[in-house]
Amino acid sequence: xxxxxxxxxxxxxxxxxxxxxxxxxxxxxxxxxxxxxxxxxxxxxxxxxxxxxxxxxxxxxxxxxxxxxxxxxxxxxxxxxxxxxxxxxxxxxxxxxxxxxxxxxxxxxxxxxxxxxxxxxxxxxxxxxxxxxxxxxxxxxxxxxxxxxxxxxxxxxxxxxxxxxxxxxxxxxxxxxxxxxxxxxxxxxxxxxxxxxxxxxxxxxxxxxxxxxxxxxxxxxxxxxxxxxxxxxxxxxxxxxxxxxxxxxxxxxxxxxxxxxxxxxxxxxxxxxxxxxxxxxxxxxxxxxxxxxxxxxxxxxxxxxxxxxxxxxxxxxxxxxxxxx
Amino acid sequence: xxxxxxxxxxxxxxxxxxxxxxxxxxxxxxxxxxxxxxxxxxxxxxxxxxxxxxxxxxxxxxxxxxxxxxxxxxxxxxxxxxxxxxxxxxxxxxxxxxxxxxxxxxxxxxxxxxxxxxxxxxxxxxxxxxxxxxxxxxxxxxxxxxxxxxxxxxxxxxxxxxxxxxxxxxxxxxxxxxxxxxxxxxxxxxxxxxxxxxxxxxxxxxxxxxxxxxxxxxxxxxxxxxxxxxxxxxxxxxxxxxxxxxxxxxxxxxxxxxxxxxxxxxxxxxxxxxxxxxxxxxxxxxxxxxxxxxxxxxxxxxxxxxxxxxxxxxxxxxxxxxxxx
Numbered sequence: 001x002x003x004x005x006x007x008x009x010x011x012x013x014x015x016x017x018x019x020x021x022x023x024x025x026x027x028x029x030x031x032x033x034x035x036x037x038x039x040x041x042x043x044x045x046x047x048x049x050x051x052x053x054x055x056x057x058x059x060x061x062x063x064x065x066x067x068x069x070x071x072x073x074x075x076x077x078x079x080x081x082x083x084x085x086x087x088x089x090x091x092x093x094x095x096x097x098x099x100x101x102x103x104x105x106x107x108x109x110x111x112x113x114x115x116x117x118x119x120x121x122x123x124x125x126x127x128x129x130x131x132x133x134x135x136x137x138x139x140x141x142x143x144x145x146x147x148x149x150x151x152x153x154x155x156x157x158x159x160x161x162x163x164x165x166x167x168x169x170x171x172x173x174x175x176x177x178x179x180x181x182x183x184x185x186x187x188x189x190x191x192x193x194x195x196x197x198x199x200x201x202x203x204x205x206x207x208x209x210x211x212x213x214x215x216x217x218x219x220x221x222x223x224x225x226x227x228x229x230x231x232x233x234x235x236x237x238x239x240x241x242x243x244x245x246x247x248x249x250x251x252x253x254x255x256x257x258x259x260x261x262x263x264x265x266x267x268x269x270x271x272x273x274x275x276x277x278x279x280x281x282x283x284x285x286x287x288x289x290x291x292x293x294x295x296x297x298x299x300x301x302x303x304x305x306x307x308x309x310x311x312x313x314x315x316x317x318x319x320x321x322x323x324x325x
Numbered sequence: 326x327x328x329x330x331x332x333x334x335x336x337x338x339x340x341x342x343x344x345x346x347x348x349x350x351x352x353x354x355x356x357x358x359x360x361x362x363x364x365x366x367x368x369x370x371x372x373x374x375x376x377x378x379x380x381x382x383x384x385x386x387x388x389x390x391x392x393x394x395x396x397x398x399x400x401x402x403x404x405x406x407x408x409x410x411x412x413x414x415x416x417x418x419x420x421x422x423x424x425x426x427x428x429x430x431x432x433x434x435x436x437x438x439x440x441x442x443x444x445x446x447x448x449x450x451x452x453x454x455x456x457x458x459x460x461x462x463x464x465x466x467x468x469x470x471x472x473x474x475x476x477x478x479x480x481x482x483x484x485x486x487x488x489x490x491x492x493x494x495x496x497x498x499x500x501x502x503x504x505x506x507x508x509x510x511x512x513x514x515x516x517x518x519x520x521x522x523x524x525x526x527x528x529x530x531x532x533x534x535x536x537x538x539x540x541x542x543x544x545x546x547x548x549x550x551x552x553x554x555x556x557x558x559x560x561x562x563x564x565x566x567x568x569x570x571x572x573x574x575x576x577x578x579x580x581x582x583x584x585x586x587x588x589x590x591x592x593x594x595x596x597x598x599x600x601x602x603x604x605x606x607x608x609x610x611x612x613x614x615x616x617x618x619x620x621x622x623x624x625x626x627x628x629x630x631x632x633x634x635x636x637x638x639x640x641x642x643x644x645x646x647x648x649x650x
Contacts, residue, residue, distance in 0.1 A: 005434070007332060045370035047387050047396075049424060056427050060385050060398060062372050071372075073385060075398050075420055077427030091428050093420070095400055099374060102381050102402030103416050107432065109330070 005104045008317055010111045016320050017117060017313040019124075019152055027121040028128075028281045030065060030308035031253070035278025038066040041303050055080045058092075063303035070096050070105060072310035074303070076115065096310045106314050118309040119301055120149035122253060122277070123205060123227050126297040128157040129280040130251060130287050131203040131225040136162060138186075139201030141194055141214055141238070143167035143176040146207040146229065148183070154203065155184050163188040164197045195219045198226075206230050206238040217242035222292040229299040231262050239296070241266050248293035251275045254302050263298040330429045333642055335436045341645050342442060342638040344449075344477055352446040353453075353606045355390060355633035359579070360603025363391040366579075366628050380405045383417075388628035395421050395430055397635035399628070401440065421635045431639050443634040444626055445474035447578060447602070448530060448552050451622035453482040454605040455576060455612050456528040456550040461487060463511075464526030466519055466539055466563070468492035468501040471532040471554065473508070479528065480509050488513040489522045520544045523551075531555050531563040542567035547617040554624040556587050564621065566591050573618035576600045579627050588623040 017023065033039050041063035049056040056079035064071045076092040083089065094108040108114060135158045140147050143165060154160060163186050167173035170190075177188045191197035198204055198219040206214060208230045215226065217240050226247075228238045244250055244267045255274055258264040264274065277297065279285040288295050342348065358364050366388035374381040381404035389396045401417040408414065419433040433439060460483045465472050468490060479485055488511050492498035495515075502513045516522035523529055523544040531539060533555045540551065542565050551572075553563045569575055569592045580599055583589040589599065602622065604610040613620050 040372060040374065042370055042372055045367055045385055045387065047365060047367055047389060049365065049389050049396075051391070051424075054425055056424075058387065058398065058422070058427065060370055060387070062370065062383065062385070064372060064374050066376070071374075073383065073400050075422075075429075077422065079425075079427035082426055085426060087426055087428065091426075093429055095418070097383070097400075097402065099376075099381075100379055100404075101407055101410060101412055101416075102383065102404035103412065104400075104418055104434075109429075 005106055007107045007109060009109050010113050012317060013108055013110045013313055014113050016316040017114065017309070019117065019120060019156060021156065023117065023309070023312055024121055024124055024156055026308050026312045027118060027305060028125050030304045031125060031278035032282035033065045033278070034254070034302070034304050035276050035282050035284055039304050040064045044303065053081060061303035061306055063307045064099060065304060065307055068099055068307065068311055070099055070311050070314060072096055072303070072306040074115070074306045076112070094306065094310050096314050108310065108313060114309045114313055115301070115306070116145060116149050118305040119146060119229060119299070120153035122299050122301070122305060123150045123229055124153035124156045125277060125281060126227045126251065126299065127154050127203060127225070130249065130295045130297055131158055132223050132291040135159070135202045137164060137201045138162070139164045139166070139191065139197040139204040140207065141166050141197065141204065142207035142230065143169065143172045144207060147176060148180060150205045150207055150229065151180055151184055154205070158203070160184050160186045162186060164191040164201055166191045166194050166197045198224070208238060209236060210238050211235055213237055213240040215239045215243055217246050220246055220294055222294065225295045227297045227299060228263050232300050233261050234265065237263060237266050239263050244269060244296055246294065247296040249275065249288050249295035250298070251277055251280065251287065251295065252298040253277050253300055257300050257302060258298045262300040330431055332432045332434060334434050335438050337642060338433055338435045338638055339438050341641040342439065342634070344442065344445060344481060346481065348442065348634070348637055349446055349449050349481055351633050351637045352443060352630060353450050355629045356450060356578070356603035357607035358390045358603070359627070359629050360601050360607050360609055364629050365389045369628065378406060386628035386631055388632045389424060390629060390632055393424055393632065393636055395424055395636050395639060397421055397631040399440070399631045401437070419631065419635050421639050433635065433638060439634045439638055440626070440631070441470060441474050443630040444471060444554060444624070445478035447624050447626070447630060448475045448554055449478035449481045450602060450606060451552045451576065451624065452479050452528060452550070455574065455620045455622055456483060457548050457616040460485070460527045462489060462526045463487070464489045464491070464516065464522040464529040465532065466491050466522065466529065467532035467555065468494065468497045469532060472501060473505060475530045475532055475554065476505055476509055479530070483528070485509050485511045487511060489516040489526055491516040491519050491522045523549070533563060534561060535563050536560055538562055538565040540564045540568055542571050545571055545619055547619070550620045552622045552624060553588050557625050558586050559590065562588060562591050564588050569594060569621055571619065572621040574600065574613050574620035575623070576602055576605065576612065576620065577623040578602050578625055582625050582627060583623045587625040
């Protein structure tokens, strides 16, 4: 009989694995390992189910970081007609396996919590390495779950004083403002247009599932950094192609993946002119060279983040287990 | 919160999901669905970990059979240095997801039990459709787990009277004979060579991880059927290429997959001259037309079998749950 495995639910996981300097460092290291060629990361497996009343997709991601104790196999689902049934669109779980033996060590039934966490941390890594040192105003486009996570993640790496938020739904935007004002203790106001938000912010994060460009090149200004994390599939986009063309610095999490799934799919930027996030975290390449440049970071979410956050969560959960027993 | 899921262990699963006419019919239907184009089955995801003291691989298979209530995502591992640690080489588990919502309904922590079962059932399907109606002697090459499963599976579809078994290890072969004599109540004897076994059998199943041909064309004879289920990876093989070339009927579970992983990788047989198992079960094509022909079936194991057996197991477990509560 193989060794038994532990099942952790979202409550336990979210209590142990949090936005912190420690989890930030782990995601930074994961990106560095990727850039340094110390990661084996096959292309994700995708299954699409399209029936009369079903429009679903399943994605399986995995990656092994050389020298790490474990790695994740993440099964993530998106079933876009679930709302009709009163169910969340996204689901799935993460298996955490021992790198030496292949045995399943833990099952994280996290309802996507660790994906949210590692996605937010990638935003923090981007802001840390690309935003101007002094950020006066943060602009958040979108009012959903990642709109919340990304703002909290930025607070790990920059002092957040003023925030502008743009949402198409007024009630959702007000709810966002009430909730986040307490969470990050900043002055948060609603922007009437995305243009206004971009013009008045030094650091903008776009968090929507948009299929048309929300940010126009005409609103770019000196010293602006934009992280676009919404696009994660063919035909999705949040930025005009000109935004990437006119930026001084273009960064992404994985060039190959962003070409298929991210903002890069709408541009013709060659590999050499795009920096991978891990090239910044490892010091292989430089990001912005002054606070007047314009930078953009395109994030699609990678298997190496899943493996890194799973290892972090497992160690954090084990530590809590030890404390309490 | 999404609906909760059930975790089933090997003991529960093996008590509910068994070799039976019902499970055989389910695997036959799965192959028929595949041949009829009613299955979405992406190529498996593979991750290989090769370190100083580690030689491991992870494979993720999935498939959706149109109209079915659920589908499997199976994570299977093979870590070939585990024996040194006193651990089994193979591990993994199956997630069973709802086809309408993508929610995980059940986790089968089965230690490979359902893979063994669906693999054995594919052997039974092959024997049912390809072996001569009257089998005097069954020959089993290998004395491992599938050598046991395959013999029991054949007993579902043919009367088993005499069995010859070939194993390189005498003690393991004796243990096989003692155990299986009770299990299938047949006369089981040891073959000294594979040649002798093939010459004296009407139905041969090869179940080894061999990398060289065990069965030679010179031993083929009228009325013989061979199922080769050992090869499931590049460079593996159990049959001489001439065995396939000289057979009257060549069948496989999935042509594309067998070209990469099975006996077909060592031949140049065009698609048109190879029958897929589902083309037999669905009646689209004919297998042997008389009891004098020689037939061969190449099995590598497919995601559609995993989804079919997972659905069967889930229903069987739920039925037992109802009975006992």
